[in-house]
Amino acid sequence: MTDRSLLILPGDGIGPEVMAEVRKVIDWFGSAQGITFDVSEDLVGGAAYDAHGVPLTDATMAKAQEVDAVLLGAVGGPAYDDLDFSVKPERGLLRLRKEMDLYANLRPAQCFDALADFSSLKREVVSGLDIMILRELTSGVYFGEPRGIHTEGNERVGINTQRYTEGEIARAARSAFELARRRNNKVCSMEKANVMESGILWRDVVNEIHAAEYGDVELSHMYADNGAMQLVRAPKQFDVILTDNLFGDILSDCAAMLTGSLGMLPSASLGAPMANGRPKAMYEPVHGSAPDITGQGKANPIACILSFAMALRYSFDLGDEATRLERAVEGVLADGARTADLMGPEGGTPISTSEMGDAIVAKLAS
Numbered sequence: 268m269t270d271r272s273l274l275i276l277p278g279d280g281i282g283p284e285v286m287a288e289v290r291k292v293i294d295w296f297g298s299a300q301g302i303t304f305d306v307s308e309d310l311v312g313g314a315a316y317d318a319h320g321v322p323l324t325d326a327t328m329a330k331a332q333e334v335d336a337v338l339l340g341a342v343g344g345p346a347y348d349d350l351d352f353s354v355k356p357e358r359g360l361l362r363l364r365k366e367m368d369l370y371a372n373l374r375p376a377q378c379f380d381a382l383a384d385f386s387s388l389k390r391e392v393v394s395g396l397d398i399m400i401l402r403e404l405t406s407g408v409y410f411g412e413p414r415g416i417h418t419e420g421n422e423r424v425g426i427n428t429q430r431y432t433e434g435e436i437a438r439a440a441r442s443a444f445e446l447a448r449r450r451n452n453k454v455c456s457m458e459k460a461n462v463m464e465s466g467i468l469w470r471d472v473v474n475e476i477h478a479a480e481y482g483d484v485e486l487s488h489m490y491a492d493n494g495a496m497q498l499v500r501a502p503k504q505f506d507v508i509l510t511d512n513l514f515g516d517i518l519s520d521c522a523a524m525l526t527g528s529l530g531m532l533p534s535a536s537l538g539a540p541m542a543n544g545r546p547k548a549m550y551e552p553v554h555g556s557a558p559d560i561t562g563q564g565k566a567n568p569i570a571c572i573l574s575f576a577m578a579l580r581y582s583f584d585l586g587d588e589a590t591r592l593e594r595a596v597e598g599v600l601a602d603g604a605r606t607a608d609l610m611g612p613e614g615g616t617p618i619s620t621s622e623m624g625d626a627i628v629a630k631l632a633s
């Protein structure tokens with residue numbers, strides 16, 4: 268037993284494929300560095316539905332609440348698209364986020380130099396890029412009431428509600444300002460205060476928290492549609508982007524392509540500190556289950572491996588080890604290792620998911 272507990276939920280599609288590569292990294296830290304983890308594994312998403320009829324059992328939920336960190340692969344897939352909404356794979360993931368109260372979702376987008384020509388944007392626009400999107404993760408239109416599909420008269424009406432309390436905005440804002448202080452000290456908050464009352468409140472609260480507690484951090488505001496345009500036009504103007512649940516989902520997929528591939532983007536979802544001082548935490552790649560490439564050895568495991576690096580840093584106080592792992596990823600990319608999603612202008616022969624994992628472990632050891 269160690270005092271580092273980790274619950275692994277590989278999930279669906281390429282989730283188990285990329286998680287197998289993270290396992291190699293975890294094993295390496297144990298055998299080569301004596302840094303061991305108490306790892307358990309369980310089901311989530313479609314895999315849990317197949318076994319138990321629900322996308323997350325109460326027992327798995329309880330386990331997630333107890334461990335230091337959860338590492339999740341991906342959920343969902345075409346086999347589950349027609350399931351009742353309440354048991355869709357994605358509901359399992361949303362339950363984890365909500366019940367663990369993981370309100371601060373950190374989605375860093377970094378462009379590794381070796382991939383600067385792989386982005387759909389020009390090298391000079393993305394090279395050296397290092398931004399952090401702070402996505403509020405437990406509220407907004409994902410969870411607001413009323414919601415549902417009703418019949419009104421002779422037609423159906425679909426309803427979701429964008430709802431934010433002051434407290435929810437304030438705690439996300441504090442996370443963004445704290446992150447900025449450890450980076451380049453700039454926060455750009457994105458909402459649509461021009462058309463949404465929740466956006467007006469969002470802007471007000473961010474300004475209030477800034478004035479009262481973070482006057483040293485440079486703060487700006489942007490409408491989220493302009494923000495999307497600016498992310499593509501000149502992404503290096505940003506340091507930390509603070510935004511809500513839905514805008515953050517969309518803007519982070521957009522930011523993924525600045526780095527070369529969605530298969531590169533990790534994330535950390537953090538909540539309040541637990542009794543042992545560590546934050547409630549779940550780590551997962553930004554990408555989904557990628558049904559189009561499942562089972563073909565084509566998945567890029569880097570997003571999931573970098574998510575584990577974030578776990579080392581944010582849950583286990585192993586910042587040096589996290590940096591070592593990030594350098595190993597950078598190193599294999601500099602050596603030319605490429606999974607199929609990273610076939611850039613020069614083409615070449617891709618390596619498999621498993622070969623990429625092996626290369627990263629070999630680099631760690633070198």
Ligand code: NAD
Nearest residue numbers: 341342343344529530553554555556557559560566567608
């Ligand atoms: P997706 O992220 O699964 O795939 C989008 C595209 O990116 C696909 O072409 C895919 O092949 C590619 N891609 C994604 N990850 C990759 C990787 N690691 N390596 C190489 N290529 C990669 O998004 P989608 O197709 O819109 O959704 C598929 C399913 O995944 C849906 O059921 C969706 O709800 C679910 N989803 C889950 C999560 C999650 O678990 N966190 C996130 C997003 C989508």
Ligand code: IPM
Nearest residue numbers: 342343357360361516553555
């Ligand atoms: C993500 C995903 C999820 C989201 C889905 C699968 C619930 O797209 O993590 O980015 O919308 O938050």
Ligand code: MN
Nearest residue numbers: 516517520553
């Ligand atoms: Mn998404």
